[in-house]
Amino acid sequence: MAEPARRDNRRKRKLTIAKAISEAIAQEMERDSGVFVMGEDIAKLGGVFGNTQGLLDKFGPERVRDTPISETGFISMAVGAAAVGMRPLVELMFVDFFGVCMDAIYNLAAKQAYFSGGHVKCPMVLMTSVGGGYSDAGQHSQCLYGTFAHLPGMKVVIPSNAYDAKGLMTAAIRDDNPVIFMMHKNLQGMGWLGTAPGAIVDVPEDAYEVPLGKADIARPGKDITVVGLGATVHQALDAAETLAKDGIEAEVIDLRSLVPLDREAVLKSVRKTGRLLVVDDDYHSFGVSGEIIATVAEAGITLKSPPKRLAYPDIPIPFARPMEQFALPNAGKVATLIRQMFQE
Amino acid sequence: MYSRMVLSRGYEERLAAAYMEGKTPLFNMANGPLPGEMHLSNGQEPCAVGVCAHLGADDVITATHRPHHIAIAKGVDLQAMTAEIFGKKAGLSGGRGGHMHIFDPKVNFACSGIIAQGMGPAAGAALARKLRGEPGVAVAFIGEGAANQGAFHEVMNIAALWKLPFVCVIEDNAWGVSVAKSQSTAVARNDVRAAAYGIPGVYVPGNDPYAIYAAAGEAIARARAGGGPTLIEIETWRLAGHFMGDVEGYRPAGEKEALFARDPIPAMRQRMIAEKTATAEDVVALEAEAKATLDEVFNFARAAAEPQPEEALEKVFV
Ligand SMILES: Cc1ncc(C[n+]2csc(CCOP(=O)(O)OP(=O)(O)O)c2C)c(N)n1
Numbered sequence: 243m244a245e246p247a248r249r250d251n252r253r254k255r256k257l258t259i260a261k262a263i264s265e266a267i268a269q270e271m272e273r274d275s276g277v278f279v280m281g282e283d284i285a286k287l288g289g290v291f292g293n294t295q296g297l298l299d300k301f302g303p304e305r306v307r308d309t310p311i312s313e314t315g316f317i318s319m320a321v322g323a324a325a326v327g328m329r330p331l332v333e334l335m336f337v338d339f340f341g342v343c344m345d346a347i348y349n350l351a352a353k354q355a356y357f358s359g360g361h362v363k364c365p366m367v368l369m370t371s372v373g374g375g376y377s378d379a380g381q382h383s384q385c386l387y388g389t390f391a392h393l394p395g396m397k398v399v400i401p402s403n404a405y406d407a408k409g410l411m412t413a414a415i416r417d418d419n420p421v422i423f424m425m426h427k428n429l430q431g432m433g434w435l436g437t438a439p440g441a442i443v444d445v446p447e448d449a450y451e452v453p454l455g456k457a458d459i460a461r462p463g464k465d466i467t468v469v470g471l472g473a474t475v476h477q478a479l480d481a482a483e484t485l486a487k488d489g490i491e492a493e494v495i496d497l498r499s500l501v502p503l504d505r506e507a508v509l510k511s512v513r514k515t516g517r518l519l520v521v522d523d524d525y526h527s528f529g530v531s532g533e534i535i536a537t538v539a540e541a542g543i544t545l546k547s548p549p550k551r552l553a554y555p556d557i558p559i560p561f562a563r564p565m566e567q568f569a570l571p572n573a574g575k576v577a578t579l580i581r582q583m584f585q586e
Numbered sequence: 587m588y589s590r591m592v593l594s595r596g597y598e599e600r601l602a603a604a605y606m607e608g609k610t611p612l613f614n615m616a617n618g619p620l621p622g623e624m625h626l627s628n629g630q631e632p633c634a635v636g637v638c639a640h641l642g643a644d645d646v647i648t649a650t651h652r653p654h655h656i657a658i659a660k661g662v663d664l665q666a667m668t669a670e671i672f673g674k675k676a677g678l679s680g681g682r683g684g685h686m687h688i689f690d691p692k693v694n695f696a697c698s699g700i701i702a703q704g705m706g707p708a709a710g711a712a713l714a715r716k717l718r719g720e721p722g723v724a725v726a727f728i729g730e731g732a733a734n735q736g737a738f739h740e741v742m743n744i745a746a747l748w749k750l751p752f753v754c755v756i757e758d759n760a761w762g763v764s765v766a767k768s769q770s771t772a773v774a775r776n777d778v779r780a781a782a783y784g785i786p787g788v789y790v791p792g793n794d795p796y797a798i799y800a801a802a803g804e805a806i807a808r809a810r811a812g813g814g815p816t817l818i819e820i821e822t823w824r825l826a827g828h829f830m831g832d833v834e835g836y837r838p839a840g841e842k843e844a845l846f847a848r849d850p851i852p853a854m855r856q857r858m859i860a861e862k863t864a865t866a867e868d869v870v871a872l873e874a875e876a877k878a879t880l881d882e883v884f885n886f887a888r889a890a891a892e893p894q895p896e897e898a899l900e901k902v903f904v
């Protein structure tokens with residue numbers, strides 16, 4: 243049974259998402275000998291994005307394995323290990339690299355349960371880093387939320403802060419299905435990259451679950467619903483702060499997972515506010531923003547102004563700062579767009 | 587070869603200095619005139635010059651995320667490449683690509699940030715040359731870590747099967763980020779994998795430009811003559827971290843010092859002077875020439891205009 247996510251069962255201490263993730267994994271490795279980790283640079287280095295820091299020292303090289311640069315190999319091996327009762331975690335260093343190993347993910351991991359009539363499980367977690375904004379160009383900066391969420395058979399999770407990250411990771415490891423766990427680089431808390439301050443929050447020491455498929459109201463408000471995920475939650479929160487001074491009370495919804503998607507939370511909020519903006523740093527078309535707007539449209543909710551989306555345009559992510567920053571959403575753009583929506 | 591090695595080394599020294607601008611005292615990859623990841627190739631120059639000395643503009647190269655030395659040896663337009671790395675409009679790709687995505691079709695050079703991705707495009711170019719009866723070979727440069735990717739094995743087999751004018755050059759710098767070759771690769775040397783494809787495999791120890799030149803010459807001549815592909819693995823040294831900002835805690839103590847003591851550039855200089863293929867004055871002149879070139883190139887790149895933000899929307903399709 244999922245333990246409720248309590249925010250009070252701990253001494254106060256702020257953690258980064260990276261530290262929260264490695265703590266969740268360590269606790270699950272202690273609890274369940276079937277949990278083990280594989281990936282590139284995850285053992286000695288503790289992960290390029292710090293998700294597995296300290297695990298090698300604690301659990302040794304049998305359960306914390308640096309792999310060759312062979313993503314198809316080790317990710318499909320995780321599926322095989324999961325099928326016979328293990329709970330592997332694998333790391334795909336950047337989500338952009340999914341191109342070399344997508345078969346193992348969407349044709350194998352995601353279809354194992356269905357094709358076996360539910361008899362063969364795939365309890366694995368694939369951790370991966372997403373997002374740009376620091377000029378790493380188009381093979382190291384994508385989000386690809388919509389790509390993964392579009393393909394049935396895998397859960398897709400995107401934490402926006404360390405508290406959620408730990409609880410969602412614990413739930414993901416305990417889940418009997420494949421979970422794609424996407425961590426945004428702007429939130430991760432690595433020393434060599436900037437981190438949105440709001441991502442570093444108090445995290446309980448005890449193990450706890452944040453259930454997959456339950457959105458969070460990151461800020462309540464009555465005038466407009468702003469839906470975000472990962473980094474865009476913080477942009478929406480910053481914009482809401484600014485707009486509050488103009489008397490616009492924005493309600494910010496953090497989806498936390500795309501599969502399952504908490505459509506009810508979105509609908510409930512939009513019924514209250516009558517306005518909807520989706521902020522997404524994944525590609526504009528055929529993705530998260532369209533899905534959320536369609537959900538509201540299909541529910542037949544009458545809106546006070548047309549729903550809007552602020553998403554990354556349908557172009558690869560450029561290297562040069564002026565071009566990349568032009569294309570990415572940010573808090574200023576969110577606030578501007580919301581003001582426009584109130585003038586319509 | 588020596589002058590290109592010196593040019594490449596000097597190039598990266600300036601790049602490294604520019605990269606650190608705006609990143610001290612607090613290192614944040616997003617800051618400064620050169621944001622993003624920066625993979626330096628210092629120490630690996632012999633691989634690039636020893637191979638490219640046999641290549642002309644029609645010959646095709648695909649390189650890796652660590653591309654500068656190879657680009658310089660292949661004769662990529664240095665001003666436009668530098669402008670690209672600085673994210674300027676005058677860059678090879680108008681600032682869209684940056685240092686991992688350098689494309690100069692005039693000299694048939696391309697590179698990518700995805701490990702082993704260059705294998706297919708190089709072999710494909712070799713196939714095109716063969717289909718059209720055109721001269722020209724293709725060389726894929728990869729790291730030793732990339733030899734464990736599916737693409738490496740798939741493409742080696744096809745290239746051997748179809749006897750393509752193709753050479754795969756593995757730069758074995760012993761590390762794939764923090765993972766040592768011995769921890770990632772089931773065989774000590776990748777040249778033995780050539781046997782799996784029925785093609786010649788060569789291992790070149792010592793990061794020695796002369797030996798690399800000889801081995802590459804043979805392989806490229808064979809490819810040109812219709813004799814099919816060769817797999818060459820070169821022992822080389824990554825003198826820097828995986829990328830700038832890497833604290834390299836995974837390196838055994840003393841490794842870096844030992845590698846710097848065997849820096850291939852001073853070694854080649856000594857050998858040239860000892861063998862009287864160049865005088866001390868020649869060397870000084872070459873180095874002065876490299877400095878002048880670099881002054882010009884970096885001044886150009888720094889002074890060049892930023893792209894307009896809206897240009898991000900262009901060139902998705904042509
Ligand atoms: C498909 C893919 N997987 C992982 C990475 C991340 N990555 C970038 S460089 C690198 C190490 C490459 O090692 P090697 O091929 O030996 O080249 P080197 O860096 O030593 O030049 C890794 C794992 C990537 N870019 N692409």
Ligand SMILES: [Mg+2]
Nearest residue numbers: 729730761762
């Ligand atoms: Mg290497």
